[in-house]
Amino acid sequence: MASDVSAYVSDLAPGRGALRPARSWLHSDAPSRSLNGQWSFRLSKSAPSDGDFAPTGFDDSGWDAIPVPAHWVLQGDGAYGRPIYTNVQFPFPIDPPYVPDENPTGDYRRHFDLPEDWTGAERVVLRFDGVESLFKVWVNGDEIGSASGSRLAHEFDVTPSVRPGDNVVAVRVHQWSAASYLEDQDQWWLPGIFRDVTLIARPAAGIEDLWLRAGFDAGHGRIEPEITADPAAFPVTLRAPELGVEQVWSTAADVAPVDIAGVEPWSAERPRLYDVTVSSAAETVTARVGFRTVEIRGDQFLVNGSRVVFNGMNRHETHPERGRVFDEEHAREDLARMKRFNVNAIRTSHYPPHPRLLDLADELGFWVVLECDLETHGFDKVGWSGNPSDDVAWRAAYLDRVERTVERDKNHPSIVMWSLGNEAGTGSNLAAMSAWVHARDTGRPVHYEGDYTGEYADVYSRMYSSVPETEQIGTDGSRTSLLGCTPAQGARQRTKPFLLCEYAHAMGNGPGALDDYQALVHTYPRLHGGFVWEWRDHGILAKAPDGTPYYAYGGDFDEVVHDGNFVMDGMVLSDDVPTPGLHEYKAVVQPIRFAFDGDDIVLTNLRHSADTADLRFRWRVEHDGALVDSGELPVPAVAAGGSARVPLPPISVADEAETWLTLDAVLAVGTAWADEGHVLATAQLDRSTRLPVNGVRPETEWRRSDGTLTLGIAEFVNGSLVRLAGRPVAGPRLELFRAPTDNDEGTSGEVEESDAGVAGVSNAELWRAEGLNRLTTRLVSVERTARALRTVAKVSAANSASSVVVESLWSLDGEGLELRVDIEPSGGWSTVWPRIGIRFELPDGAAPVDGAEWFGLGPYESYPDSIRAARTGRFSASVHELSVDYARPQETGHRSQVRRLALTSKGRTVLRVATLPDSRGRRPGFTLSRHTPQQIAQADHPFELPVSTASQLTLDAAQHGLGSRACGPDVRPEFALRPESRTIRLRISEG
Secondary structure, three states: OHHHHHHHHOOOOOEEOOOOOOOOOOEEOOOEEEOOEEEEEEEEOOOOOOOOOOOOOOOOOOOEEEEEOOOHHHOHHHOOOOOEEEOOOOOOOOOOOOOOOOOOEEEEEEEEEEOHHHOOOOEEEEEEOOEEOEEEEEEOOEEEEEEEOOOOOEEEEOOOOOOOEEEEEEEEEEOOOHHHHHEOOOEEEOOEEOOOEEEEEEOOOOEEEEEEEEEEEOOEEEEEEEEEEOHHHOOEEEEEHHHOEEEEEOOHHHOOOEEEEOOOOEOOOOEOOEEEEEEOOOOEEEEEEOOOOEEEEOOEEEEOOEEOOEEEEEOOOOOOOOOOOOOHHHHHHHHHHHHHOOOOEEEOOOOOOOHHHHHHHHHHOOEEEEEOOOEOHHHHHHOOOOOHHHOHHHHHHHHHHHHHHHHHHOOOOOEEEEEOOOOOOOOHHHHHHHHHHHHHOOOOOEEOOOOOOOOOOOOEEEEOOOHHHHHHHHOOOOOOOOOOOOHHHHHHHOOOOEEEEEEOOOOOOOOOOHHHHHHHHOOOOOEEEEEEOOOEOOOEEEEOOOOOEEEEOOOOOOOOOOOHHHHOOOOEOOOOOEOHHHHHHHHHOOOEEEEEEOOEEEEEEOOOOOOOOOEEEEEEEEEOOEEEEEEEEOOOOOOOOOEEEEEOOOOOOOOOOOEEEEEEEEEOOOOOOOOOOOEEEEEEEEOOOOOOOOOOOOOOOOEEOOOOEEEOOEEEEOOEEEEEOOEEEEEEEEEOOOOOOHHHHOOOOOOOOOOOOEOOEOHHHHHHHHOOOOOEEEEEEEEEOOOEEEEEEEEEOOOOOOEEEEEEEEEEEOOEEEEEEEEEEOOOOOOOOOEEEEEEEEEOOOOOOOEEEEEEEEOOOOEOOEOOOOEEEEEEEEOOOOOOOOOOOOOOOOEOOOOEEEEEEOOEEEEEEEEEOOOOOOOOEEEEEOOOHHHHHHOOOHHHOOOOOEEEEEEEEEEOOOOOOOOOOOOOHHHOOOOOOEEEEEEEEEO
8 A cells, every 4th residue: 555655646647636727715695604713633743644544434533633724843842743844955865756755745635515505516626825735635525636736726626515404525745745846935934725616606607707807908998707607507798887887798709808998907016906797697706906007018018008017025935823815904014014015016925925916916916926936946856856846757747837827816916927937947838838838828928037048938037147247238238148048048038128037135134235136127127027035934933942932943843954033024924024135125115216406396196107296295394303493395197207496495504513404205105015104215315514534632741651640531451442421442453353244154156346345255254264254453552641542552352463453542622532543454354344333342240232322323223235215314212122132143223424422321322432534424323232242142042142241332344245155156345345554533522
């Protein structure tokens, strides 16, 4: 019997007995009953023979209970196995189509009553919307069929097997099967019945399937209906009450397009939907129709005649407790959050989502690239040898997947492109999928990134191309290597619209250079934007040994093979908290662009189809961050793609303070995704009077000293600061190290034409090799005058001849205590530096430093290549709010260009720091943390950070950029921090 099981789980067929053709997920008034809820469950470590667990008389009273939908590895606190995370690797031997005998298998059983009024139904259908990975179904002991395709819907006709009263449904689910080779998406492997199970009464003369193609052209709409029904279902009536349409067709042959004048088009910005019903005597199906026409014209991707820019996210279905189990309330808020951050597009990576999500996308407004449930990335390990994509034996499985994808979701106006899948190599099976889609749906193009030669996809798509390469593609691409294309193939690709199906890998702190990519999109019309990888971290809520909750990633469940925290690469953390990277993204893709030209504001509407009538434009003037005036700009409605010039509002310029004008474009009325007043776009104008900066007062009569003295609020012993304003303080010490970000640790991206990095070697590895995380100091000299202290130190690392000379000058003048630190590197440094800063340690004592108030850039953290979301103003935050709880601790919390900083303890200011610009007008930034960079770098999870007894204040003259090298390009050359001389000037006073 074991051999029978092995043959079954290794069968290449997509299943036996599921109804074909697949059909749409319809909103019907035909009776249905959810079978969601508690099921009896047992788990076997390997696939047992079918045995006798399916018959109605089987005793399952000793089994456990488990909810459906759910993943069994997320139930029972580890009693049913544990999740596995891999990105590319298969968690089983690469031996297609076979899988190991150690194949966790879940058996499910439940009873259900068949309603008495269903006895008149022509058919009873059992529907599964998602089961991972292969399952078999019995009803009342009768074997009904089997199916694979985890994120796809499968229906079974159970009419001969059901009976009035009590019935038993049994389902056997195998974690591994031949289908697993086609489902190697970058996500957790989570077996089980994880989507809805529904029993449906199909009436005689009902409507089996419906497709309402709804096009738009110059104010006119056209519905092209495709109705699948028995001839006895006719006459059939289509009604669109809001449009005054009622069309009756007596027979299937009569069904014809319906032309409608005066319709409003659907777009992601104005998702206008019309309720339409299609009825027979036995059934009414309700659809929400959006009129839009998708076309490719030359190298332009157009909807309703206008070019689309995809400001998009790759979106997995993931939740820290439910996994891929759908929750509509959470999903609606998730999409609303996207809208609030100016996201207008979703790529459903890498499978169809729960069908209800697409209803929400229609309603809220998104351009959707709907992806098939297909990825074979693990075959990269063997040079793509044996890849199913080019093996005709797998063709039926490939075609079944794409058919079920398209048929289920074909009615959604939000879907503007079909994607064959992701990272499955290339081959004849993908070409066959594309041919099927083109024949079935002429109204939507086909996407597949791996079609590098342009044989069967309609758009040219790439992952993680650098900014210079993307610019080349935006021009004519003639200098771009098109991944093995012949000249003819390359020429063909250059005629197509281009999109980045993945870019700006959002792992940990980052990504950088979002603004560079977006600038290209608005410069070169062929570039249509792209989809950030990705929307959300996939952390699974777990508990540390001491009970502390945390978000687990690969390796935290003792997987045999795993890909670590590579699954934590979202713009939103696992607990729904937006990252600074998402705030940066919002600012970069904002739909309104402001430019300042003399005494005018030039306002440009970058939207696809919406004018600005739904917006108000507010302004405010601040002096050193304090509000002095505000109002509303009178702006006429600006058409999509248009511009308007309006005068600047009155600006009162301060003599002794910085003067800033801030403009906000806000919603005039609330929407389904944001309240009135929600800010879509922001810009600032600096109108400050430039004030001279006094140089350091020259000191004379220097004499050698033991460095023990008091200067105002500062006390020194042996040349080292020990107290400030009566508080214990240590430092400042030179800090060149930061706890490496995921991008600092990355090696995947190319190193652009600069010395910003080394190909194949992470920056973090170079920093550790240079000893930047273990610097030591040798005090060279200490000198003093009556009102000043000067120290010179040489800083270097063990086994390194490279060094940095640090001269610190403390002095008293009429404005209090000033510190000037000059930092001078030696020659011979072979790598970029993570930062150039000085760090003060502030021990807790009776009143720990627990917060900050500052005037500078904020409120979010910012770095050289991620600074567009920052604005100049006054801000405050606790020490914990200043940092981001990335799943793997790393550099976080830097605020740029600080002018004044107040450190607080329990709401009381204890120290004040004012910065002075250097000779080039540059001001330092600051980081306030409860841990040193070295401590942070040692922790793999937040709960592993040591108990802190001090706050750490770092003032940085410069920081290295972030880049996207965890899976993408390195830091751009202009944002790479090379060893260089810098000066930091501070004035420090008591709170």
